[in-house]
Amino acid sequence: xxxxxxxxxxxxxxxxxxxxxxxxxxxxxxxxxxxxxxxxxxxxxxxxxxxxxxxxxxxxxxxxxxxxxxxxxxxxxxxxxxxxxxxxxxxxxxxxxxxxxxxxxxxxxxxxxxxxxxxxxxxxxxxxxxxxxxxxxxxxxxxxxxxxxxxxxxxxxxxxxxxxxxxxxxxxxxxxxxxxxxxxxxxxxxxxxxxxxxxxxxxx
Amino acid sequence: xxxxxxxxxxxxxxxxxxxxxxxxxxxxxxxxxxxxxxxxxxxxxxxxxxxxxxxxxxxxxxxxxxxxxxxxxxxxxxxxxxxxxxxxxxxxxxxxxxxxxxxxxxxxxxxxxxxxxxxxxxxxxxxxxxxxxxxxxxxxxxxxxxxxxxxxxxxxxxxxxxxxxxxxxxxxxxxxxxxxxxxxxxxxxxxxxxxxxxxxxxxx
DNA sequence: ACCGTTCCGTACCGAGCGGTACAGTAATGT
DNA sequence: ACATTACTGTACCGCTCGGTACGGAACGGT
Numbered sequence: 001x002x003x004x005x006x007x008x009x010x011x012x013x014x015x016x017x018x019x020x021x022x023x024x025x026x027x028x029x030x031x032x033x034x035x036x037x038x039x040x041x042x043x044x045x046x047x048x049x050x051x052x053x054x055x056x057x058x059x060x061x062x063x064x065x066x067x068x069x070x071x072x073x074x075x076x077x078x079x080x081x082x083x084x085x086x087x088x089x090x091x092x093x094x095x096x097x098x099x100x101x102x103x104x105x106x107x108x109x110x111x112x113x114x115x116x117x118x119x120x121x122x123x124x125x126x127x128x129x130x131x132x133x134x135x136x137x138x139x140x141x142x143x144x145x146x147x148x149x150x151x152x153x154x155x156x157x158x159x160x161x162x163x164x165x166x167x168x169x170x171x172x173x174x175x176x177x178x179x180x181x182x183x184x185x186x187x188x189x190x191x192x193x194x195x196x197x198x199x200x201x202x203x204x
Numbered sequence: 205x206x207x208x209x210x211x212x213x214x215x216x217x218x219x220x221x222x223x224x225x226x227x228x229x230x231x232x233x234x235x236x237x238x239x240x241x242x243x244x245x246x247x248x249x250x251x252x253x254x255x256x257x258x259x260x261x262x263x264x265x266x267x268x269x270x271x272x273x274x275x276x277x278x279x280x281x282x283x284x285x286x287x288x289x290x291x292x293x294x295x296x297x298x299x300x301x302x303x304x305x306x307x308x309x310x311x312x313x314x315x316x317x318x319x320x321x322x323x324x325x326x327x328x329x330x331x332x333x334x335x336x337x338x339x340x341x342x343x344x345x346x347x348x349x350x351x352x353x354x355x356x357x358x359x360x361x362x363x364x365x366x367x368x369x370x371x372x373x374x375x376x377x378x379x380x381x382x383x384x385x386x387x388x389x390x391x392x393x394x395x396x397x398x399x400x401x402x403x404x405x406x407x408x
Numbered sequence: 409a410c411c412g413t414t415c416c417g418t419a420c421c422g423a424g425c426g427g428t429a430c431a432g433t434a435a436t437g438t
Numbered sequence: 439a440c441a442t443t444a445c446t447g448t449a450c451c452g453c454t455c456g457g458t459a460c461g462g463a464a465c466g467g468t
Contacts, residue, residue, distance in 0.1 A: 008444025009434040032236050033323030036426060046447060047427070053445095057426065113321035116312070116382050119237030130383035164380070164389060165396040171379040172372030178320050179334035185368060192369040196400035212414025213464040240456060250417060251457070257415095261456065 015053050018043040022054075023064040027106040031061050031115045031125045061114070061125065065132065068110045072099060076136055085147035086197055089166050092140070093190040096170045100177035101186065108178030112171060137167045154198050162198070169193040219257050222247040226258075227268040231310040235265050235319045235329045265318070265329065269336065272314045276303060280340055289351035290401055293370050296344070297394040300374045304381035305390065312382030316375060341371045358402050366402070373397040 021042040025034045036057060040047055054060040075095035082088040100108055111129050118126045137160075144159035153159075173186050225246040229238045240261060244251055258264040279299035286292040304312055315333050322330045348363035357363075377390050 006444090007436055008442075009436095009446080011445065012434095028321065029323050030236075030319070030321035032234075033321055033326065035323065035424080037424080038324065048429095048448095049446065051427070108320070112379065115234070116320060116379060117232065117234035117237055117317035119233050119239065120242065122237065126382075134383065158392070161389070161392045162396070164385070165393045168373060168376030168380055168393050169397075170376070172374070172376030175316065175320060175375040175379065176368070176372055178330075179338065181368070185365070188362070188365040189369045189372050192366070192400050193373075193397075194400075196396045196398075210414090211412080211466055213416080213466095215415065216464095239454080241454085252418095252459095253416065255457070 011049075011053070013043075013045050013049070018045060018050075018053070019060075019063055019067055022060055023067055023110065024106060026061055026064050027068070027108075027110045027113055030113055031057075032118055032122060058125070062128065065110060065114065065129070069132070072105065072110070073136075075099060077139075080139065080143045085144055085153050085162075086194070086199075088140075088143055088147075089197055090190075090194055092166060093170060093173070093193060094187070097173055097177075097183060097186040097190055100174055101183040107180065109171075109174035112174045113178060133167070133171070137163050140166060157198055165196070166193070215253075215257070217247075217249050217253070222249060222254075222257070223264075223267055223271055226264055227271055227314065228310060230265055230268050231272070231312075231314045231317055234317055235261075236322055236326060262329070266332065269314060269318065269333070273336070276309065276314070277340075279303060281343075284343065284347045289348055289357050289366075290398070290403075292344075292347055292351075293401055294394075294398055296370060297374060297377070297397060298391070301377055301381075301387060301390040301394055304378055305387040311384065313375075313378035316378045317382060337371070337375070341367050344370060361402055369400070370397070 021044070022034075022039055025039050025042045028034075029038065036047055036050070039057075039060070040050055043050065045053075050060065054063060075098075076092060079088050079092035079095060082091050099105075106113070111133050114129050115122070115126050116129075141160040141163035144153060144157070144162050147153045148155065148157050148159055153162075169189070173189060176189075177186060225248070226238075226243055229243050229246045232238075233242065240251055240254070243261075243264070244254055247254065249257075254264065258267060279302075280296060283292050283296035283299060286295050303309075310317070315337050318333050319326070319330050320333075342364075345364040345367035348357060348361070348366050351357045352359065352361050352363055357366075373393070377393060380393075381390060
């Protein structure tokens with residue numbers, strides 16, 4: 001893994017660290033609420049450096065969301081590796097609650113806090129976030145479809161509908177977490193949601 | 205009910221209609237995404253008229269949210285009148301889905317779309333919305349507490365936890381609705397959520 | 409008719425927005 | 439050594455933001 005031969009003055013900051021800081025600012029304030037002034041202050045750089053390294057506010061945001069997906073939502077992909085559909089859902093919602101209420105990150109979820117609604121000029125931002133959430137839901141639906149084929153879920157189960165329900169609970173937990181609800185109270189909602197989960201033996 | 209004797213030039217617009225229009229703009233674009241230009245255009249008035257009638261953008265928003273609660277969320281209060289806790293939850297979530305997917309209003313819910321995250325200057329807006337959502341949750345918890353006392357819910361039930369679960373599902377549905385998910389698909393999630401509901405006979 | 413009162417429309421305010429021009433500076437290539 | 443290249447910091451761009459000053463217009467009271 002060789003670094004490319006660097007010509008010219010080297011960058012005076014670590015883009016990975018700067019992106020990490022930007023992620024936190026977007027997480028707290030949302031896309032529109034995060035001003036360039038606040039972003040550059042948190043990143044420890046000036047505006048031209050930001051634009052040279054990331055292109056624009058929108059591209060910076062999308063890179064921050066990607067980093068968020070890789071780093072702060074790894075639990076969602078890992079949950080798919082659980083042996084049964086029930087355990088997948090339990091791991092997903094359980095880890096979701098833990099991620100939403102960490103003390104070293106803002107409360108809630110960047111995908112929601114980033115902007116469920118934006119101004120007319122930034123409609124693409126909320127659409128981008130919604131699309132990425134639905135991509136995760138599709139992966140969960142595929143996992144549930146496999147479980148149904150493996151007779152781990154009842155034959156009559158709608159995998160997409162079940163995945164949608166789980167994601168709806170996860171999103172509601174994110175909204176609640178952003179409002180300051182405690183981890184213990186959110187865990188209670190996970191337990192309740194899992195009671196709705198179909199058992200392998202049941203008819204539907 | 206006598207109207208006060210009006211002195212001076214009469215107002216050239218209907219404040220109720222103007223507030224209705226403002227509500228829709230906030231609903232679509234959120235608090236920060238709704239500019240005064242867009243608001244006044246939709247309301248059919250000029251900025252000084254807006255400020256004379258409503259005080260400020262923030263006060264206009266709060267009045268819009270209040271109108272929303274009275275008008276677009278009346279179903280939430282009505283649901284509390286159902287005879288059993290299960291029917292309360294079923295009515296609440298069922299009507300919630302219908303309200304989120306009406307064709308004559310923006311998709312989703314003003315309380316979420318208004319702004320789950322805002323810039324540092326407008327932190328009060330998201331706090332205001334979160335507080336009003338939790339007030340509704342408290343009313344639902346009180347209804348469930350009554351149901352438990354009436355042996356309509358198992359004695360071991362935590363009314364606040366159950367209310368939190370129902371509200372979490374409702375919020376998740378709102379996020380999903382804003383992303384364009386269909387009414388039918390959301391109704392499916394209501395059915396699943398209700399399967400988690402404790403039955404009167406059960407232990408907990 | 410005239411006055412006080414209230415509202416409307418234009419034109420404007422300071423501030424902050426996202427984004428950039430430009431000159432200075434620190435590295436490499438030859 | 440010196441040209442080339444790329445990054446940094448300052449200072450600035452046009453624009454839009456939320457909010458308002460002010461003069462004209464439409465009403466009731468007397």
